[in-house]
Amino acid sequence: MTxxxxxxxxxxxxxxxxxxxxxxxxxxxxxxxxTDLRFKKYPPQPVHRCAGFREEARS
Ligand code: SF4
Structure with missing residues (x-):
């Protein structure tokens, strides 16, 4: 996937x-x-700042 x-x-x-x-x-x-109305299902991209951002653990 690109x-x-x-x-x-x-x-x-x-x-x-x-x-x-x-x-x-x-x-x-x-x-x-x-679960949180502050967030859009499809946020306009690209997102550079976001209160909900949590970094994915890298393997
Ligand atoms: S950074 Fe994470 S929480 Fe924020 S819009 Fe993107 S997927 Fe949702």
Whole structure:
């Protein structure tokens, strides 16, 4: 899967889900939006500052 918006904080966040459409477009979905109204399900990209950001652990 190609990486959409590589500079976006969402790319490194534990809350993101990457959704790929049939046409190959990639959408970054914010998991926090399910429980917190401050967050949009599909935040406008790229995101550079976000109160909900939590860095994903790297292996
Ligand atoms: S919490 Fe913020 S940085 Fe994380 S996925 Fe949602 S919008 Fe992106």
């Amino acid at each position: 990486q959409a918006f590589p500079t976006s904080l969402c790319q490194r966040c534990v809350h993101v889900r990457r959704i790929e459409s049939d046409r190959g477009s990639v959408f970054l979905q914010c998991g926090l939006a399910r």
